[in-house]
Amino acid sequence: MAADSPSTVRDGFGTVSRTAGVVFRYALLAATLLGILAVGILFVYVANDAIQPFTADPGWHLTFFLTLVVPTLAVGYSLSGRGEGSLRVGLESLGLLAVMPLFAGGVAVLFLSILPALVVFSFAVALAIPLAAIVALQRTRQVGFVAKLVAAAVVTVASLLFVPNFIQNVPVIPVEWLLVALTIGAPTAAIAGAYAAASWNDRRVGRIAALAALGGVLVGGLVGSLTGVGGIAATVLATVAGVPVGLYVATVVDQHPTRREGLLLPLVVLGGMLLGAFLVRTVGFAGPASWLDWAFVTSDNSFSAESAGIYPALAGSIMLMLIVSLASFPIGIGAAVYLEEYAGNSRLTRLIEVNIANLAGVPSVVYGLLGLGLLARMLEDGLPVFPAVVADPLGLEPIRVGGDLFGIGTVFVGGLTLSLLILPIVIISSQEAIRSVPPSQRQASYGMGATRWQTVKNVVLPKAFPGILTGTILALGRAIGETAPLLVIGAPNEFGIPQELSSRVGAMPLQIYAWATTSGTEEFYTKVIPAGVVVLLVAMLAMNSVAIVLRNRYRQRN
Amino acid sequence: MKSEDTTSQAVEEQEDMSDPTDDDMLIQTDVSDSVSAGSSTVTDTVVEAKDINVWYDDDQALHDISLAIPERQVTAMIGPSGCGKSTFLRCINRMNDLIDAARVDGELYLGDKNVYDADVDPVALRRRVGMVFQKPNPFPKSIRENVLYGLKVQGIDADYDKVVEESLRKAALWDEVKDRLDESGLELSGGQQQRLCIARAIAPDPEVILMDEPASALDPIATSQIEDLIADLAEQYTVVIVTHNMQQAARISDKTAVFLTGGELVEFDDTQKIFENPESERVEDYITGKFG
Numbered sequence: 001m002a003a004d005s006p007s008t009v010r011d012g013f014g015t016v017s018r019t020a021g022v023v024f025r026y027a028l029l030a031a032t033l034l035g036i037l038a039v040g041i042l043f044v045y046v047a048n049d050a051i052q053p054f055t056a057d058p059g060w061h062l063t064f065f066l067t068l069v070v071p072t073l074a075v076g077y078s079l080s081g082r083g084e085g086s087l088r089v090g091l092e093s094l095g096l097l098a099v100m101p102l103f104a105g106g107v108a109v110l111f112l113s114i115l116p117a118l119v120v121f122s123f124a125v126a127l128a129i130p131l132a133a134i135v136a137l138q139r140t141r142q143v144g145f146v147a148k149l150v151a152a153a154v155v156t157v158a159s160l161l162f163v164p165n166f167i168q169n170v171p172v173i174p175v176e177w178l179l180v181a182l183t184i185g186a187p188t189a190a191i192a193g194a195y196a197a198a199s200w201n202d203r204r205v206g207r208i209a210a211l212a213a214l215g216g217v218l219v220g221g222l223v224g225s226l227t228g229v230g231g232i233a234a235t236v237l238a239t240v241a242g243v244p245v246g247l248y249v250a251t252v253v254d255q256h257p258t259r260r261e262g263l264l265l266p267l268v269v270l271g272g273m274l275l276g277a278f279l280v281r282t283v284g285f286a287g288p289a290s291w292l293d294w295a296f297v298t299s300d301n302s303f304s305a306e307s308a309g310i311y312p313a314l315a316g317s318i319m320l321m322l323i324v325s326l327a328s329f330p331i332g333i334g335a336a337v338y339l340e341e342y343a344g345n346s347r348l349t350r351l352i353e354v355n356i357a358n359l360a361g362v363p364s365v366v367y368g369l370l371g372l373g374l375l376a377r378m379l380e381d382g383l384p385v386f387p388a389v390v391a392d393p394l395g396l397e398p399i400r401v402g403g404d405l406f407g408i409g410t411v412f413v414g415g416l417t418l419s420l421l422i423l424p425i426v427i428i429s430s431q432e433a434i435r436s437v438p439p440s441q442r443q444a445s446y447g448m449g450a451t452r453w454q455t456v457k458n459v460v461l462p463k464a465f466p467g468i469l470t471g472t473i474l475a476l477g478r479a480i481g482e483t484a485p486l487l488v489i490g491a492p493n494e495f496g497i498p499q500e501l502s503s504r505v506g507a508m509p510l511q512i513y514a515w516a517t518t519s520g521t522e523e524f525y526t527k528v529i530p531a532g533v534v535v536l537l538v539a540m541l542a543m544n545s546v547a548i549v550l551r552n553r554y555r556q557r558n
Numbered sequence: 559m560k561s562e563d564t565t566s567q568a569v570e571e572q573e574d575m576s577d578p579t580d581d582d583m584l585i586q587t588d589v590s591d592s593v594s595a596g597s598s599t600v601t602d603t604v605v606e607a608k609d610i611n612v613w614y615d616d617d618q619a620l621h622d623i624s625l626a627i628p629e630r631q632v633t634a635m636i637g638p639s640g641c642g643k644s645t646f647l648r649c650i651n652r653m654n655d656l657i658d659a660a661r662v663d664g665e666l667y668l669g670d671k672n673v674y675d676a677d678v679d680p681v682a683l684r685r686r687v688g689m690v691f692q693k694p695n696p697f698p699k700s701i702r703e704n705v706l707y708g709l710k711v712q713g714i715d716a717d718y719d720k721v722v723e724e725s726l727r728k729a730a731l732w733d734e735v736k737d738r739l740d741e742s743g744l745e746l747s748g749g750q751q752q753r754l755c756i757a758r759a760i761a762p763d764p765e766v767i768l769m770d771e772p773a774s775a776l777d778p779i780a781t782s783q784i785e786d787l788i789a790d791l792a793e794q795y796t797v798v799i800v801t802h803n804m805q806q807a808a809r810i811s812d813k814t815a816v817f818l819t820g821g822e823l824v825e826f827d828d829t830q831k832i833f834e835n836p837e838s839e840r841v842e843d844y845i846t847g848k849f850g
Contacts, residue, residue: 445707446656448684448685449681451711458707459697
């Protein structure tokens with residue numbers, strides 16, 4: 001039929017109007033950029049107040065521009081031209097170098113100001129003993145499950161009851177940094193060894209990596225204690241920052257030789273910073289009169305803006321994060337695993353899931369009221385192990401435990417309140433991670449005659465773990481910025497470093513709020529508060545960056 | 559299954575084994591040779607279904623399925639999509655229990671035991687029945703750990719190295735992976751992954767191996783490797799395979815069950831008879847491609 005009718009295509013095909021589509025597209029772009037723009041303005045505004053870059057000599061800016069910015073951009077450009085992922089290696093190593101020392105700082109705060117090294121070490125040993133016993137029990141096949149469970153429980157309780165006391169009373173105590181090195185360095189070295197063994201496919205490499213990591217930590221601690229850095233700080237830095245960076249560099253150098261050039265980027269940045277600092281000092285250019293400096297991060301709070309520091313609040317936030325992660329992680333994952341793998345699709349399950357979704361949206365101040373009513377007031381005298389309702393008719397004394405932990409405005413109550421606040425988020429994100437494990441994997445496991453528990457343990461949890469961790473870290477990022485619930489449970493305006501679980505709660509957002517309300521002078525508003533906000537945001541972003549990296553790696557593997 | 563069951567229908571199902579249709583597959587001759595050699599006496603029935611009905615909520619997926627699957631032979635289930643052949647396969651190791659909506663009624667004997675008896679633990683049952691799925695689904699573990707998964711969850715103590723080698727040899731994968739047993743199973747090609755899944759299924763030495771369209775996600779070369787492998791496996795194991803590829807059923811199976819839409823078993827007989835001279839007109843229409 002086409003042959004019969006003459007073709008209408010004589011002068012091309014004409015055009016179709018796309019005006020509406022183009023307008024729509026750019027409106028969407030504007031909506032997208034608005035969010036980024038707002039965040040950008042916030043950062044620039046706050047950082048400008050906190051760091052005051054324009055108080056520096058132009059020569060200072062020029063020096064660093066020439067030694068740091070220009071070489072970095074040049075190396076980055078040449079790396080991106082080279083391809084083969086070397087730019088990615090450069091950025092990743094730079095990111096590691098930037099973020100890991102921050103975490104090292106956080107862990108160092110824990111050891112320096114909150115937890116005595118000997119106490120932590122004694123509890124670490126007390127936990128390591130039952131762990132080793134459980135591993136040994138799992139290997140034996142003669143004993144039944146109940147016997148194993150009883151044995152493990154007995155060992156755990158006995159170890160926790162006697163070992164810490166015993167170790168703390170040993171007359172000869174090694175130097176503190178050595179204890180820290182054993183407490184965190186040994187497990188880190190073990191993990192590094194396992195990682196190396198897996199990625200090189202060679203157990204010998206794993207053993208070498210573990211030994212190298214432990215050796216590095218010990219050398220770091222020794223050097224730190226001999227120089228002015230301090231043994232504990234240097235040990236923590238070597239463990240938390242040194243080992244991962246070393247492992248990353250070793251992996252790149254040995255397994256991706258084509259991407260080796262990427263490691264130039266962090267070298268150039270570090271070198272540029274050192275060279276710039278050296279030049280600036282020799283020539284005598286003045287740097288910016290930054291409010292956010294080492295003294296601000298490490299000194300106590302004060303009523304005068306000049307000497308006000310954020311250290312107690314930083315330590316308080318770290319303590320809170322420790323409690324929140326210990327409390328919300330196991331409960332949240334437990335609930336998620338139950339809802340996804342065990343609970344059927346009953347009406348009750350659906351009701352629970354809807355409620356959890358609703359709880360995730362409940363305002364944080366309401367959680368504060370829950371914490372105040374339940375944890376601070378009702379449990380003020382401790383958990384009723386043997387409640388008065390039962391004890392009084394029997395003529396016995398009621399027993400309550402942990403009376404000092406609960407009460408108005410303690411760190412423990414603050415941590416539990418924040419845990420309740422993020423628990424729904426942890427549950428929902430863990431559920432999503434578990435749901436994303438392909439059903440074919442479960443089928444394969446069940447088809448091999450695995451029980452539900454074996455399937456969850458061997459197949460579901462390992463595959464869902466990165467996703468679960470991502471969600472949990474993002475939830476922690478929300479908890480670190482919460483102020484309202486802490487205010488409601490009776491957090492004080494002035495607080496010191498929380499030494500125990502029963503100390504008064506303190507946190508960075510709380511400190512910022514206190515500065516804004518009680519010490520509201522011009523100096524505080526324009527300098528101290530922005531500096532505090534930058535510290536808070538850096539802490540939050542460092543945590544989130546871990547979550548983002550984990551998520552990206554996880555996606556690549558799927 | 560060393561069943562002593564002599565009262566089963568195996569006797570009446572038993573017929574002279576001869577070479578099914580295609581003879582361009584080299585392995586084909588091996589199978590029929592071995593089968594006819596092994597079946598000089600009466601072949602025992604391993605799996606026997608009696609009036610199996612399956613519902614998904616209110617939809618009935620299978621209607622009164624009764625058939626007897628002979629030992630150490632390949633039994634194929636063919637039929638159009640949605641005819642219930644996979645559902646029947648999953649009845650054998652009670653994988654349907656994992657689907658909330660599924661309800662199974664009837665009797666299904668593995669050896670002398672009805673697997674739907676109240677005292678049967680489905681997990682224990684699945685330890686006697688290996689299963690290979692449509693899409694290769696190795697675990698994100700090493701090749702070695704994949705093969706040993708069944709032994710480890712079942713708590714079987716054995717010489718692990720020996721089991722790994724034997725299973726991979728039986729799955730015709732040993733030569734390709736013997737130097738990289740610690741690498742992840744996910745790094746293998748699709749066909750290799752499926753053979754790894756077969757090695758995983760046979761490692762705990764099951765009595766029956768169920769295969770749910772094991773080659774449908776693979777390219778022709780990998781498919782023919784899997785088909786050769788199935789023929790080899792039938793020397794030692796009872797293999798039940800679901801396929802929607804009629805040529806495949808004709809090439810590799812000794813018995814064929816034809817399911818047609820609505821979940822009915824229309825005909826079950828020797829493969830050669832089904833493909834050359836079926837009793838039912840509907841089966842003939844299906845096989846000659848008039849419908850389905």
